[in-house]
Amino acid sequence: MSTIRFVHCADLHLGAKFSMLPRQVADARRQCQLDAFAAAVDIALDDALPADVFLIAGDSFDAATPPLRELSFFNSQLRRLKDNGVRTFIIPGNHDQYQPGSWWDRSEPPAEAVFKKPGLHKHIVAILELTIAALPADPTKSSVNLLRDLELNIETDRSILLLHGTWLNFGRDECDVEYHPFSSDDLAKLPVDYVALGHFHGIRDATPLDGPTAFYPGTPEAIAFGTGCEDAGCVIVGSIAEDGNVAVEQRKVARGRHRRLRIDCTNQSPESLERLVADDLARDDYVLVELGGMPCAETAVAANELKEKLQGMCAHIDVTVEFNQIGEIPEDNVFFVKFRDAIEQKLVDAPEEDKPKWRRVLELGTVAFLSA
Ligand SMILES: [Mn+2]
Structure with a gap:
C-alpha cells in the first residue's frame, strides 16, 4: 500500500456568463476558466508526483446545459487524465444539477465514475484500498442535510467523500443559495479520511476539531466580484498516507x-x-x-x-x-x-x-x- 495522491477541484463554473464584464472581456475570462482547469489537470499529471485520483465536487459547469465548446474541452481534459491512469470522480452541483435526460445522461465524460443520481454511492478502487463515497445533490430536496442521518460504512483502509453543499458554521452562505446544508458536527462524525467539498467559491478549511480533513478549494478562476471570489483561484493537492494521515496544500491555477x-x-x-x-x-x-x-x-x-x-x-x-x-x-x-x-x-x-x-x-x- 502506498500513499494516495489526489487533486481536488470544484466550482469550475465553465461557461460562466460574466455578465458584469464587457463582452470581449467576458470571452477572455471564459478562456481563463478553461486554462485554469487544464492547469489543475497538469498538476495531476505532474511527472514527479502524479495523482491517483482527480475529484470534482460539483458545479463543473455554470448551467445545466453547458456550451458545446466548454463541454468538449472538459471531456478532452478528462481524457488526458484517463489516458495517463488518473481516475476522475465527479458529482453534479446546484448549477449543473442532474435531471433525467440532461447532458449528464447524453454526454459520457471519460471519468472513472460520475455519481449523478441522488443517494449514497460507494466506489471502491481495490488497487489503492480506497473508497470514494459520494452524496450527489437532490435538486428537489436541496434544503435537506444529507449528512444528518447518513449511515456510511467504509470497508477499505482509506476513504474520501464528495459533497456539494453549504457549511453552516462559516456563518453565511457565500453563494446566496443554501444548498444541502451541514454543520461541523456532521463533518466530525464522518468515518472518512478526507471530505472533498464544493459550493463555496473561496478556498475554505472546513476541517472539524476532531474529524476528517475537509476543504472547499473554491473556484479555480474567479467568476464574480465578492462572494468569496477574492480568495478564489486554487485547487487542493493532497495525499493520504498508509497510516491514514492526510496532508493538503493549495495550489494556484488562476491567471486573473x-x-x-x-x-x-x-x-x-x-x-x-x-x-x-x-x-x-x-x-x-x-x-x-x-x-x-x-x-x-x-x-x-x-x-x-x-x-x-x-x-x-x-x-x-x-x-x-x-x-x-x-x-x-x-x-x-x-x-x-x-x-x-x-x-x-x-x-x-x-x-x-x-x-x-x-x-x-x-x-x-x-x-x-x-x-x-
Ligand atoms: Mn454551487
Missing part, C-alpha cells in the same frame, strides 16, 4: 484575480484616492472600484477620471461612483454656492500642506448646509 475595492472618498485627496486603488494593482487583475462618501470637489472630479487613468495597469477596471448628498444642494442656494466657490478657490491657491484643512472645511460646511 477579481478584486472589489470599496472606498470612502470623504477624506481623500485626488492623489491619495489614486494611490489607494493603484498601489497593489496587477496586470491580470479584474477590478471593481466602488466609490462612496462625500469627497471635496477636486476628488469628485478625479474619481470620474480614475477608470481612464488606471485601465492600462490591469486587465479590466470598472468604477462606480455613488457620492452622498454633495450634489443635492440646489444651485440656487446662493449662500452655499458662495461658500463652495470661495473654499474651492482656497483649495486652488493654498499651499499643498494646507489643502487637507480646506477640504475638511468644505466637507463640514457642506454637511452644515445639508442639515440646515
Whole structure:
C-alpha cells in the first residue's frame, strides 16, 4: 500500500456568463476558466508526483446545459487524465444539477465514475484500498442535510467523500443559495479520511476539531466580484498516507484575480484616492472600484477620471461612483454656492500642506448646509 495522491477541484463554473464584464472581456475570462482547469489537470499529471485520483465536487459547469465548446474541452481534459491512469470522480452541483435526460445522461465524460443520481454511492478502487463515497445533490430536496442521518460504512483502509453543499458554521452562505446544508458536527462524525467539498467559491478549511480533513478549494478562476471570489483561484493537492494521515496544500491555477475595492472618498485627496486603488494593482487583475462618501470637489472630479487613468495597469477596471448628498444642494442656494466657490478657490491657491484643512472645511460646511 502506498500513499494516495489526489487533486481536488470544484466550482469550475465553465461557461460562466460574466455578465458584469464587457463582452470581449467576458470571452477572455471564459478562456481563463478553461486554462485554469487544464492547469489543475497538469498538476495531476505532474511527472514527479502524479495523482491517483482527480475529484470534482460539483458545479463543473455554470448551467445545466453547458456550451458545446466548454463541454468538449472538459471531456478532452478528462481524457488526458484517463489516458495517463488518473481516475476522475465527479458529482453534479446546484448549477449543473442532474435531471433525467440532461447532458449528464447524453454526454459520457471519460471519468472513472460520475455519481449523478441522488443517494449514497460507494466506489471502491481495490488497487489503492480506497473508497470514494459520494452524496450527489437532490435538486428537489436541496434544503435537506444529507449528512444528518447518513449511515456510511467504509470497508477499505482509506476513504474520501464528495459533497456539494453549504457549511453552516462559516456563518453565511457565500453563494446566496443554501444548498444541502451541514454543520461541523456532521463533518466530525464522518468515518472518512478526507471530505472533498464544493459550493463555496473561496478556498475554505472546513476541517472539524476532531474529524476528517475537509476543504472547499473554491473556484479555480474567479467568476464574480465578492462572494468569496477574492480568495478564489486554487485547487487542493493532497495525499493520504498508509497510516491514514492526510496532508493538503493549495495550489494556484488562476491567471486573473477579481478584486472589489470599496472606498470612502470623504477624506481623500485626488492623489491619495489614486494611490489607494493603484498601489497593489496587477496586470491580470479584474477590478471593481466602488466609490462612496462625500469627497471635496477636486476628488469628485478625479474619481470620474480614475477608470481612464488606471485601465492600462490591469486587465479590466470598472468604477462606480455613488457620492452622498454633495450634489443635492440646489444651485440656487446662493449662500452655499458662495461658500463652495470661495473654499474651492482656497483649495486652488493654498499651499499643498494646507489643502487637507480646506477640504475638511468644505466637507463640514457642506454637511452644515445639508442639515440646515
Ligand atoms: Mn454551487
